[in-house]
Amino acid sequence: MSIRITGLRGENRIGDGHNHKGRKVTSAPSSIGFYLYGALLLLVCALKIPALVRRPRDTLLRAACLLLLSAGLLMILAAPHSIAGLNRHSGIANVSAPVVYVMTTIFSGASLLLIINWRPAPAEQTRRLTRLCLVLYGAASLAIVLLFWAGDAPVEQRTLFDVHYAGTPCIREMIVLYLGAQGAAMTAASVMCWRWSAKVRGSLRAGLTILAVAYLLIVCFVVMRLCAVAARWTGHDLDFLVDEVSVLLSAPAAVLGALGFALPLAGPRLAETVRAIRQLRQLGPLWRALKDVPTPGAVRVPLSWWRNPPAVLLTGRKTALYDAILALTPHCDPEVRDAAHAAALRAGCGDADAARAAEAAMILVARERQRASPLRPPDATGREVRHAQAQDLITLSRAVTSPLVHHIRDPYMPLQKAANHE
Structure with missing residues (x-):
């Protein structure tokens, strides 16, 4: 899943309908889709709570619940109305940026954590990688908050926050940190899925292959935004990569991510149903x-x-x-x-x-x-x-x-x- 965070179109601070570089700004997308998808993810997470209560030491189940919770909250917080509401009600310009970046970092860590606990591996190796993932992405989340408070971002930016503050001390480091953490997690998860898919067959292999592609799309999303940020450092303008190009990867990555996780669960049951229907038809003459x-x-x-x-x-x-x-x-x-x-x-x-x-x-x-x-x-x-x-x-x-x-x-x-x- 890839969430368009500060790439939401529709800056209302520009009176003539253009941004500061003269490009036409279109209206913001509806928040309904964000809220519906987020609510669905949170509902699925809630349905898993009874199982989590019964099996509190099931690390795979805990990782799945963390992923669902973080993804659901991220979708709700990344909605255009949520971003505007957080900034307005908190009285702090751009406070939505660290909030959404922290949730993005948690979601990235949860995605990697789920793959680590899902794939077959020695128990000690799984525990070691789980602890390392929790420490690194917990520290990254805390650092994002601290860097935002240490920096200065007085002008509200709902669409081009990353590139607008690409040269601002502390804010610059916060942006690079969240993008780097997301990119590293998605790259590692994609590699792990590719390697694992070569060792299995059937619906699990198909699901892992789809997940690997979904994670690669998120890596491309991150690389484009990093390129736009680096361009600002050298005095160039590649802002279109943020608000016009990278955002096009969000929907495909989200759909492929959901399909990749669902296919290994639904695949065997679907195959059994298809096999039963075929045999019923074959038994028809007798x-x-x-x-x-x-x-x-x-x-x-x-x-x-x-x-x-x-x-x-x-x-x-x-x-x-x-x-x-x-x-x-x-x-x-x-x-x-x-x-x-x-x-x-x-x-x-x-x-x-x-x-x-x-x-x-x-x-x-x-x-x-x-x-x-x-x-x-x-x-x-x-x-x-x-x-x-x-x-x-x-x-x-x-x-x-x-x-x-x-x-x-x-x-x-x-x-x-x-x-x-x-």
């Missing part, structure tokens, strides 16, 4: 063939798709299919399977395909024989129960739709059914 098979003793509870996730529907569908196959077991005839297997081999099928086609033909014939004679055959005790339960339902479902299976099964259909076919 389900349509066996859904009306009576299953005495089995309890069938209808599952509505709008109330149950696909994984639950898939489990229910598989259970119902196994029950149907088990109910057909007394009517399964090994002779039908053997004859169908031989016919499939003669038709040019491989051994595995022929075996699956033979199983499908036997089950379809058993279904018709059960319909024709619902009573249990006298010689069917224990017939094929284990074999029927071990079926690969998806490949069996695929075989059910094969024209070859329908051709093979026809000679073994009950007489009444065969007559109907004719």
